[in-house]
Amino acid sequence: MRSRFPLFWLALHRRRRMLAYLAAGMVLFETLMVVVSRAVPPAQLLGGEVNAAPGAFQAFSGSTGDVSLASYPGLLGAGLVHPLWIALQLTAIGSLAAAAVAADLESGTIELLITRPISRARLLAERGAAIVAASVLLNAAATVTLAVGIAASPTLHRAVSLSGVVAAGLLGCCLTLCLTGPALAVSAAGRRRAQVLGATIAFGAVGFALNFIAMAWSKARPLRYLSPFHYYTPGDALAHAHLPWASAAVLLAVGMAGVVAAFPLLNHRDLAP
Amino acid sequence: MHPAAPAIELRAFTKTYGRATGVDRLTVTVETGEVFGFLGPNGAGKTTTLRTLTGLLRPTSGQVRVLGLDPVADHRRLAPRLGYLPGELRLYPELTGSQTLGLLGDLQGVPTPRRAELCERLALSAADLARPVREYSRGMKQKIGLVQALQHDPELVVLDEPSEGLDPLVQETFFALLKETAAAGRTVLLSSHVLPEVQRACGRVAIVRSGRLVTVQTVAALREARARRVRLVLEDGHGPRPLGAAEAWSPAWNRGEVRLLIPPEDLVSALRELLAALPVTDLTVEEAGLEEAFLDLYRAGEAGPGTTNRTMPGTKTEAQL
Known part of the structure; x- marks a missing residue:
């Protein structure tokens, strides 16, 4: 064990x-997404920049704008909002956040x-830093895999620049930080690891479902602002090769709010088993 | 810290959990260099008190000072000077013994000059220390617990049920270590529900029950104040019957024989009354063991305030402290 931290x-x-397996899973999954995307000839895509698919499908392509699932950025973006990708991230965040205190x-x-x-x-700072390190590792695994796959395929x-991949990777880090903050706060206040895992999964899964429902049902459209996945748009980042700063700021602000709440929660409680 | 300041000072310390009271207005002072016992059955509030002393719990009310510092507010100044062995020692199962001691030493933030010596004396070999803690027996884990509590040579050692799981040979080493620690001017607070353990190691002892202090006294005074075990054999052999005032001395009947535990100051008058009232054919009086004296003290506490006059000579009650 290192003596410094x-x-x-x-x-x-x-x-x-666990982290090694999750990173390997992330690499395999993104490799699969690249292979699948390469297998679709441009002529068979419904339309690269055209909003041809139903609005709700955009939830699966990681876009809130003009990127269709039936495009290369949309297909690759789907790999970054796929339930498996989310599950891998939530496993790492939930497990490490639970380990922080609870x-x-x-x-x-x-x-x-x-x-x-x-x-x-x-205690909280070092444990929080461990979650950030794990999240960066997983996002880096996904980003590098995607970058290598795209670089290898003309x-x-x-359709997708490497700077777009980096932007999507950074946005992925913002999302995981957004999920980390509340998870850390639950850990600081909780007594059971199941509470933290449950809250993390609920936050992620409910957030994803809320965004999907808001995009599929016009009456529920205002609810999309409550979902972190409304701000997490890797499809847009891949297509336009830039980080949506406002969305990134919202994700980071939610994460920071959770972290800031965690400190007083931990400071004002008993810590006996 | 002022040289004359006590190592531990609890004044009307109270800890509640919602409506339940864990510790109720506990007032105890432990002087520097003392080996002090904290004795009571499970659920008496011993662990709650120890956890408050180490800063894990916040007192609901009252004052708690350890080495002159507040355990919560001054935690970072206090903790390097403290060694703590929890009652239920939990370690990270996947770490080896060596990694565990290294981690806890690193977190302590001070040198750990006694680690090698303690491992050797407690028979923790290099091979043992290289194994993951999940493979350890209870006694092995307890040895690791003792090493981590003492390896940095702390000024105050707080031990919660320290000899649990230790084999007799290691227990001998443990008691020798306690003796050396006290001889070096360190303070030891030892919590236990095992009277002989406290009797052997401690100079003074606080006895607690249901979160309240029953008494604080020296082990020597406790020993001197041992109750007398009286055995009466009755001629008629009729068995249990009302004993009047002697009912207070915990009579245990066995057909025509009754055994009582009577405090020394009441012995003569009690015997006079019993001999006058009962057809006694045989009588033996002997000193009760310390264990029985302790239980007797407990029974007196349980019987309520009306029986507090049975507190043994040399005893300080809560009100006197």
Whole structure:
């Protein structure tokens, strides 16, 4: 164990196998998405920049604008909003957020940590940093796989630039940070790892469903602003090769709000198992 | 810290959990260099008190000072000077013993000069320390717990049920370590529900029940104040019958024989009354064991305020502290 940030390294060390499997799963899945996208000839696509598909389908292509699922950016974007991609991210966030505080409380190991001269803020900061590191790792695995696949395919490269892939990767990091904040706050206040996992999954799954419903049903359209997936638009980032700063800022703000809430929640509670 | 300041000072310390009271107005002072016992059955509030002393819990009311500091507000200044062994020691199962001690040493943030010596004395070999903790027996985990609590040579050692799971040989080493720690001027607070453990290691002892202090006294005073075990054999062999005032001395009947635990100051008068009222054919009086004295003290506490006059000589009650 590294002596400089022991709580950070401990969190990653304990979940190193899980993270390795998740990263491998991410690489395999994005590879599959690239292979599938390459297999579709341009002539068979319904229309690259045309809004030909139903609006709700955009939820599956990671777009709130003009990028159709029936386009290369839309197809590749689908790989970054696919339920499997979301499940892999939620597994990492939920597991590490649970390990931040709640799991130590549940298992009783918190007694040995908190009786050392480390502040609760440091505990949360190091554990939060571990989640960020894991999220960056998973997003980097997806982004690099996508970038390599696109670079290796002239057809895909013509439709999607590498800067677009980087922008989509950065937006992916923003989404995972958005999900991390509330998960960390639940961990800081909770006593069971199941509470944190449940809240993380609920936040992600309900958010995705809300965005889909809002795009499919016009009466529910205003609800889309409540979903993080409304702001997470990798299809748009891939198509237009830029990071949507406003959306990224909203995602980061939600994440930061959760992190900021977590500190007082942890500071004002008893930590006995 | 002022040299004369007590190592631990609890004043009317109360901890509640919602409507339930874990500890109720506990007032205890532990002097620097003392080995102090904290004795009581499960659920008496011992662990709650220890967790408050280490900063895990916040007191609901009252004052708690450890080495002159507030355990929560001054946590970062206090914790390096503290060694703590939890009652239910939980370790990370996938870490080896060596990694566990390294991690906890790193978190302690001070040198750990005694680690190698303690591992050797507690028979934790290099091979043991290289194995993951999940493969450890309860006793092995407890040894790791003792090493992590003492490896940085803390000023105050707080031990919750420390000898649980230790084999007799290791227990001997543990008691020797406690003795050395006290001789080096360190303070030890030892919580236990096992009286002989406290009797052997501690100079003074606080006895708690249902979150309340029953008494604080020296182990020597507790020993001196042992109740007398009285056995009376009755001629008629008729078995249990009302004993009047002697009912207060926990009579245990076995056909025509009755055993009582009587405090020394009441012995003569109680015997006079019993001999006058009963057809006694045989009588033996002997000193009760410390365990029985402790149980007797407990029974007195359970019987309510009206029986507090049975508190043993040399005892400080809550009101006197």
